[in-house]
Amino acid sequence: QVQLVQSGAEVKQPGASVKVSCKASGYTFYAYYMHWVRQAPGQGLEWMGVFKPTSGSTDYAQKFQGRVTMTGDVSTTTVYLEVYGLQSDDTAVYYCARNGAGHNYFDFWGRGTQVTVSS
Amino acid sequence: DVQMTQSPPALSASVGDRVTITCRASQTISAWLAWYQQKPGEAPKLLIYRASSLESGVPSRFSGSGSGTDFSLTISSLQPDDFATYYCQQYVSFPLTFGGGTKVEIK
Numbered sequence: 001q002v003q004l005v006q007s008g009a010e011v012k013q014p015g016a017s018v019k020v021s022c023k024a025s026g027y028t029f030y031a032y033y034m035h036w037v038r039q040a041p042g043q044g045l046e047w048m049g050v051f052k053p054t055s056g057s058t059d060y061a062q063k064f065q066g067r068v069t070m071t072g073d074v075s076t077t078t079v080y081l082e083v084y085g086l087q088s089d090d091t092a093v094y095y096c097a098r099n100g101a102g103h104n105y106f107d108f109w110g111r112g113t114q115v116t117v118s119s
Numbered sequence: 120d121v122q123m124t125q126s127p128p129a130l131s132a133s134v135g136d137r138v139t140i141t142c143r144a145s146q147t148i149s150a151w152l153a154w155y156q157q158k159p160g161e162a163p164k165l166l167i168y169r170a171s172s173l174e175s176g177v178p179s180r181f182s183g184s185g186s187g188t189d190f191s192l193t194i195s196s197l198q199p200d201d202f203a204t205y206y207c208q209q210y211v212s213f214p215l216t217f218g219g220g221t222k223v224e225i226k
Binding site: 035044045046047050059061062063095097100103104105106107109110111112 | 162174214
């Protein structure tokens, strides 16, 4: 069965960086894109970008260009999201989510990683 | 960017009610629309893709319709497990965007 297991909660100071991981199992890792979506407290869902395992390429939402990096390791079937220059409004739950069959909707989601930015 | 507008933002309904949530895109997206259900403290769950295709394992009381700019999600007979927040999402182009959500509460 498909599983996306994310790393644990993080507390960071303003200006710091955070790296969140998402380990995939139960399917052919390189055959599906992996997206990152975040949700601030009490707010809706916000797409951040996508990592494409076959090529290692990425597409980022313009809002996050230059401030995030998405990478992956095929050998460990793990995808990573790194966010730089954290501010208080980056406090959110960060989800990894697998691409649906050839299209950019999300058929499986990780449980989320809480990132709290606080001094 | 394609803006997605959901309505209503919240609704109160009783078990057994028929519930319809609407989603409007700022430009045509053909049928490249998905619906998700999210319960507090949980990740979203895919219900519908390509506007009207039911994801495997999702109860048949959920249905989706629409194309172009106007879409709807209908729950034919609301069950206790259905009280949650629902989101639409377009996937015609990047950036992928979501509606603001509709919270379905118990009347």
